[in-house]
Amino acid sequence: MTVQTAVLPKLAVNVVGLSKAFGERVVLKNLRMRIARGEFVALLGESGCGKTTLLRALAGLEPVDGGHIEAPRLPAIVFQEPRLLPWEPLWRNVSLGLPAPDARDRAVAALTEVGLTGRFDDWPLKLSGGQAHRVALARALVKEPELLLLDEPFAAVDALTRIKMHVLVKTLVARHRPGVLLVTHDVDEAIVLADRILIMSGGVIDRDYLVADYPERRVLRRLLLADLGVLLTDEA
Amino acid sequence: MPPQAWLTVMPWAGPLALVTIWEIAARLGLIPPHLLPAPTTVLGTAIGLAVEGTLLTDLLVSLSRAAIGFFIGGSVGFALGTAVGFSRLAEAVLDRSIQMLRSIPFVASLPLVIVWFGVAEAEKIFVVSLAVMFPIYINTTLGIRQVDPKLLELGRVSGLDTAETIRRIVLPGALPSILTGIRYALAVAWLALVVAETVGASSGIGFLALDAREFLRTDVIIVTIVIYAVIGVLADGIARWLERRLLAWHPNYAGGRRK
Numbered sequence: 001m002t003v004q005t006a007v008l009p010k011l012a013v014n015v016v017g018l019s020k021a022f023g024e025r026v027v028l029k030n031l032r033m034r035i036a037r038g039e040f041v042a043l044l045g046e047s048g049c050g051k052t053t054l055l056r057a058l059a060g061l062e063p064v065d066g067g068h069i070e071a072p073r074l075p076a077i078v079f080q081e082p083r084l085l086p087w088e089p090l091w092r093n094v095s096l097g098l099p100a101p102d103a104r105d106r107a108v109a110a111l112t113e114v115g116l117t118g119r120f121d122d123w124p125l126k127l128s129g130g131q132a133h134r135v136a137l138a139r140a141l142v143k144e145p146e147l148l149l150l151d152e153p154f155a156a157v158d159a160l161t162r163i164k165m166h167v168l169v170k171t172l173v174a175r176h177r178p179g180v181l182l183v184t185h186d187v188d189e190a191i192v193l194a195d196r197i198l199i200m201s202g203g204v205i206d207r208d209y210l211v212a213d214y215p216e217r218r219v220l221r222r223l224l225l226a227d228l229g230v231l232l233t234d235e236a
Numbered sequence: 237m238p239p240q241a242w243l244t245v246m247p248w249a250g251p252l253a254l255v256t257i258w259e260i261a262a263r264l265g266l267i268p269p270h271l272l273p274a275p276t277t278v279l280g281t282a283i284g285l286a287v288e289g290t291l292l293t294d295l296l297v298s299l300s301r302a303a304i305g306f307f308i309g310g311s312v313g314f315a316l317g318t319a320v321g322f323s324r325l326a327e328a329v330l331d332r333s334i335q336m337l338r339s340i341p342f343v344a345s346l347p348l349v350i351v352w353f354g355v356a357e358a359e360k361i362f363v364v365s366l367a368v369m370f371p372i373y374i375n376t377t378l379g380i381r382q383v384d385p386k387l388l389e390l391g392r393v394s395g396l397d398t399a400e401t402i403r404r405i406v407l408p409g410a411l412p413s414i415l416t417g418i419r420y421a422l423a424v425a426w427l428a429l430v431v432a433e434t435v436g437a438s439s440g441i442g443f444l445a446l447d448a449r450e451f452l453r454t455d456v457i458i459v460t461i462v463i464y465a466v467i468g469v470l471a472d473g474i475a476r477w478l479e480r481r482l483l484a485w486h487p488n489y490a491g492g493r494r495k
Contacts, residue, residue, distance in 0.1 A: 059393055074395045083390045087408040087485045096404070097394030123485040 012179025305364025
């Protein structure tokens, strides 16, 4: 296995021949994937198909059995849970791992960007679920990452908050232009946010859709759902 | 009075009533004074002892013994607990022995300790240290083990080095448990000191009580018991104050008062 930290000029991620098995169960089978800089890629797939394993491998959190990964050494991740340090005020959470002497200013700017003005010194346990997710997003973006990994970040928030988060993510990504890999179960979320949608199945990237190729979203939605084993009747 | 105020006053009603009944009973001669003198007599004795006798010196001696013993035992317990919490190797080497020592009631070790150190200062400090060490050790180990692995993973992807991970994630995460250990240890320290001082001492509150028993001075004995109680309550207050300050982020401790 080789993990190379240098990244090709136009790519945020280049994965070749990635394999991983948990005992007998093969989750990544000679997998190939590329994400261009500034490109928003959504990864869909059934539960247990290895989406999250792939994302964690990109972050260096999951050892792989073989293959080649080129990705930034410290990508920013937003997990399914906000994972805030409850004993540190918000700005300290956002500046976690930020070495700069202007860490507070940058954290304050990032918190302002996600709409948490004036709450820089609050404790995380005082936040609502949606607010905590905003802080996690600020913490990821404050480092100006070349690659942003989103591991089902909105799966646990309520439907309204999720829509607000979609708008926020879209705005922020448009401004900072990182390469993004979003792992999700939600077909509509993928269509709203991504430039390109990948379907993962059997340990490989099975399908690859450019969202721009489908001016009619319903068509794309139907195709994606069919790939995931959901067949819609005409009325649906 | 608003109901809130009643709730703060009510807990004191019981003890106050008890002391009043005790006073009346003693004054009416219902309780023989050599068994239980009246509270006012005890108070008078306490003032007398403080002004003319050695009460304040004895108190200071006892407090410093407790403090030194607490510091030594607490440091050793914290150091061992940190080592065992972090390292499986340290656990394999140390934990069994510590757990075996812990199962010995410290009172049972007293005769041996007296053979080693005599009835000198070292004996009392040793007994207190021993008693304090175990609750701190256990709660430190437990606290470190219970730190959320998801937060440790966050530290890793945020590029924290080991020292930063310990300072910003492991120790704060273990702190509630460590403080529980401290609170428990403060109570045990006091208990250990009482035992050590009543076995053999030439100064300190325990000595005062022992001396009073020789002369059947029930009032002095009660003074020492009350002092032990008051200091126990104060120690607990200190521990709670520490919790409120250090765990201000935790809604269960501070109610998130920081704005």
